[in-house]
Amino acid sequence: MTVCLGHHRARGQRPNANLDPGLQGVVRSQNKMECGVDGVWLVGRWARALLGLLGLGMVVHTAGAMPQGAASWGAVAETHFGVRVVDPYRGLERWQAPGVRDWLAQQNRASEAQLMAWPGQAEVLRQLELQDADLASRVTDVRRLPGGQRLFMRRQAGEDQFKLLVQDPGDAPPRVLVDPVALARRSGRPHAINYFSASWDGRWLAYGLSQDGSEDASLHLMELTSGKRVGTPIDRAELGGVSFSADGQYLAVLRLQATGPKTRPQDRYLNAAVWLLKPGAPLSTARKIFGRGLAGLTLQPEDVPEVEFSHDGRWAIATVYTGTQQDVGLWLAPADGVLQGHPQWQQVAQAADQVVGSVYGHGRLYLRSRQQAPRYQVLALDLRSGRVPPLAEAQLILPPSEQVVMGMTVAADGLYIESREGSVKRLYRRAHADQASVQPVALPVQGSFALSSDIALASVGHPELPGLVLDLQGWLALRQIYELNADGSARNTGWQPTGPMAALPEAETTEVLVPSHDGELVPLSIIHRKGLVLDGSHPTVLWAYGSYGETEEPQLGAFSAAWLRAGGVYAVAHVRGGGAKGDAWYGAGRRAHKPNTWLDTLACARYLQQQGWTSPTKLGLWGASAGGIAVGRAMTEQPELFAAVVLSSAALDMVSAEREPFGPTNVPEFGSVRHKAEFRDLLAMSTYHHIRDGVNYPAVLLTHGLNDPRVALWNSTKTAARLQAASRSGKPVLLLVDAQTGHGLGHTRSQQMRVTAAMLGFFRWQLGLTGPLAPQGG
Numbered sequence: 001m002t003v004c005l006g007h008h009r010a011r012g013q014r015p016n017a018n019l020d021p022g023l024q025g026v027v028r029s030q031n032k033m034e035c036g037v038d039g040v041w042l043v044g045r046w047a048r049a050l051l052g053l054l055g056l057g058m059v060v061h062t063a064g065a066m067p068q069g070a071a072s073w074g075a076v077a078e079t080h081f082g083v084r085v086v087d088p089y090r091g092l093e094r095w096q097a098p099g100v101r102d103w104l105a106q107q108n109r110a111s112e113a114q115l116m117a118w119p120g121q122a123e124v125l126r127q128l129e130l131q132d133a134d135l136a137s138r139v140t141d142v143r144r145l146p147g148g149q150r151l152f153m154r155r156q157a158g159e160d161q162f163k164l165l166v167q168d169p170g171d172a173p174p175r176v177l178v179d180p181v182a183l184a185r186r187s188g189r190p191h192a193i194n195y196f197s198a199s200w201d202g203r204w205l206a207y208g209l210s211q212d213g214s215e216d217a218s219l220h221l222m223e224l225t226s227g228k229r230v231g232t233p234i235d236r237a238e239l240g241g242v243s244f245s246a247d248g249q250y251l252a253v254l255r256l257q258a259t260g261p262k263t264r265p266q267d268r269y270l271n272a273a274v275w276l277l278k279p280g281a282p283l284s285t286a287r288k289i290f291g292r293g294l295a296g297l298t299l300q301p302e303d304v305p306e307v308e309f310s311h312d313g314r315w316a317i318a319t320v321y322t323g324t325q326q327d328v329g330l331w332l333a334p335a336d337g338v339l340q341g342h343p344q345w346q347q348v349a350q351a352a353d354q355v356v357g358s359v360y361g362h363g364r365l366y367l368r369s370r371q372q373a374p375r376y377q378v379l380a381l382d383l384r385s386g387r388v389p390p391l392a393e394a395q396l397i398l399p400p401s402e403q404v405v406m407g408m409t410v411a412a413d414g415l416y417i418e419s420r421e422g423s424v425k426r427l428y429r430r431a432h433a434d435q436a437s438v439q440p441v442a443l444p445v446q447g448s449f450a451l452s453s454d455i456a457l458a459s460v461g462h463p464e465l466p467g468l469v470l471d472l473q474g475w476l477a478l479r480q481i482y483e484l485n486a487d488g489s490a491r492n493t494g495w496q497p498t499g500p501m502a503a504l505p506e507a508e509t510t511e512v513l514v515p516s517h518d519g520e521l522v523p524l525s526i527i528h529r530k531g532l533v534l535d536g537s538h539p540t541v542l543w544a545y546g547s548y549g550e551t552e553e554p555q556l557g558a559f560s561a562a563w564l565r566a567g568g569v570y571a572v573a574h575v576r577g578g579g580a581k582g583d584a585w586y587g588a589g590r591r592a593h594k595p596n597t598w599l600d601t602l603a604c605a606r607y608l609q610q611q612g613w614t615s616p617t618k619l620g621l622w623g624a625s626a627g628g629i630a631v632g633r634a635m636t637e638q639p640e641l642f643a644a645v646v647l648s649s650a651a652l653d654m655v656s657a658e659r660e661p662f663g664p665t666n667v668p669e670f671g672s673v674r675h676k677a678e679f680r681d682l683l684a685m686s687t688y689h690h691i692r693d694g695v696n697y698p699a700v701l702l703t704h705g706l707n708d709p710r711v712a713l714w715n716s717t718k719t720a721a722r723l724q725a726a727s728r729s730g731k732p733v734l735l736l737v738d739a740q741t742g743h744g745l746g747h748t749r750s751q752q753m754r755v756t757a758a759m760l761g762f763f764r765w766q767l768g769l770t771g772p773l774a775p776q777g778g
Contacts, residue, residue, distance in 0.1 A: 266663045407452060
């Protein structure tokens with residue numbers, strides 16, 4: 001499940017494919033969760049890590065009580081359009097301040113103590129280790145190259161981080177190209193590979209490395225054959241957006257603007273630009289090829305451009321992302337002119353044209369469009385003559401229908417299209433011939449998959465190779481990697497090892513439609529043991545997200561696998577604001593319509609109780625990142641429906657969101673406090689401002705990474721302090737902050753293990769789930 005707040009939709013960004021729902025911190029093409037734990041807190045690690053960073057002593061603090069000095073945490077009152085808004089814990093935003101550091105250390109120690117006071121917490125970690133050890137290795141992001149090589153990411157059992165490897169033609173074992181574990185040993189700080197991309201000719205490899213979960217990646221280059229590093233790292237390259245010219249002589253890279261001591265946090269992602277240089281050349285030789293200030297280009301500060309060179313050497317294609325807005329701008333220029341220093345950019349589409357994505361192959365630019373197509377359609381511009389035709393001349397490839405067009409990718413044998421019909425995924429192919437029609441492609445097994453237009457992602461084609469590498473997974477089965485041939489035949493490659501715990505044959509899925517407050521039917525996926533008696537006794541965790549038009553795809557994650565094995569019920573609410581039913585469904589949970597997101601969540605919670613799946617004392621609610629809006633507001637609206645709530649790196653103070661680094665990029669999604677109507681929308685969706693004194697709130701666990709660049713830490717710290725002061729239920733309000741993690745991208749296995757164990761233990765404790773998380777004797 002992607003759970004991302006605020007990244008632009010750059011196709012060069014590689015999702016961290018190994019996190020459970022709520023831990024995913026990367027913009028998602030689609031998330032590819034792994035069964036087996038890639039994340040949880042070891043007891044005592046939180047406080048030790050934070051204290052080690054801050055150099056603090058410990059003071060035991062009772063979570064749930066008013067923190068010492070909370071009344072003087074720098075309360076601020078602001079007036080927006082005649083409405084007085086009080087922020088009682090504004091001072092907690094300064095986490096470096098000595099008093100705040102002491103408070104954070106106290107919160108970590110107290111929260112760990114309460115979790116460990118529950119007798120089953122140590123066993124949770126042991127059973128998660130068993131589940132993780134079930135697979136010999138985890139393999140993601142497989143990429144085929146025309147020379148016969150295969151690039152992929154792999155983490156073997158017991159290793160702490162994914163490495164980047166290449167399998168050369170023949171029988172020789174794969175070679176390790178980039179090893180973040182070795183880098184961590186030398187530096188004492190966890191490293192992660194944010195993204196990688198090979199040149200079209202297979203000579204060069206570009207990859208982004210970051211530390212401590214910060215996502216602040218520098219771009220590195222190496223010769224793929226020799227493994228030799230080339231040149232010096234290029235900083236400010238965290239967004240990916242890397243592309244090589246067809247002959248491998250040039251590299252285009254997206255860079256953020258330079259910042260200084262006086263740069264505001266919210267200005268970090270403004271004025272990004274694309275630069276061109278030769279591989280290995282000094283950065284001083286780079287020249288800007290797309291960005292503000294170049295003649296003929298009209299761009300806004302929040303626009304983030306990305307330039308890709310086509311595989312045939314003919315075109316440079318610029319995609320302009322305006323914050324999190326799904327409609328993009330498209331520009332084309334002959335590649336030779338761009339490389340020679342005199343680009344001739346022509347705009348093909350602007351945001352008003354409602355093009356949401358593109359992919360090029362074999363002389364055609366294919367477009368995914370929502371214009372007069374609420375479930376999207378596919379168009380094509382013919383560029384074979386060298387002329388750039390207007391958008392009005394685009395050919396209709398796949399007309400609008402009841403199916404939601406989700407993605408597309410190009411291979412040598414045609415354009416592949418991914419669509420969704422209810423909860424079922426469909427795959428189609430259209431050959432490159434002029435009069436070809438769109439034909440269905442039979443999947444080797446029914447399952448969920450995602451296609452991307454970027455060869456840097458997992459389920460993709462290559463314009464010079466036939467067929468696809470296709471990831472398939474489901475609610476009850478671990479992801480497997482298939483090779484789909486041009487003739488429609490397919491095979492399981494075996495690249496992803498399996499094990500006894502890679503599937504849940506004892507479980508099944510029930511898909512229902514739940515009437516919401518206005519009669520709209522909300523899809524709800526309920527995963528549970530077979531033969532379950534609906535008597536209201538079953539501990540149940542309900543997940544909700546509902547932002548950016550992202551769809552919650554079926555997948556067997558570490559959390560859900562362990563929860564289901566122990567006898568719990570796991571439910572996913574496909575609420576408005578997501579993409580389950582297309583563009584209209586997304587728009588119905590955005591900005592002024594955002595209340596539908598948490599009202600849909602509440603409708604699903606009530607349905608689970610009314611139908612006997614669970615009861616208020618057995619129902620837990622979980623949300624992460626922008627899903628904090630759906631979950632946090634559901635909790636503040638009807639706290640009596642829930643026994644426990646987990647908020648992972650959650651967006652909770654929406655009135656202050658524009659002061660965060662990703663704040664300006666999120667304005668298209670949520671709105672701005674500078675406009676009256678949008679301010680009121682933001683206030684309505686802000687959990688922090690709807691916490692009321694004297695209410696019996698459920699037990700709450702908030703988790704956050706200190707280095708989170710997407711959702712500021714103070715969303716969790718201020719909300720925790722407010723809940724601790726306001727709640728009268730006597731139930732715990734726990735806060736765990738990890739000093740060496742961020743929003744999710746690059747978390748190590750041990751870091752992910754800690755967060756999964758904390759959440760599982762918390763829910764088991766509060767909801768009364770007692771069954772084993774892994775098969776005994778495993």
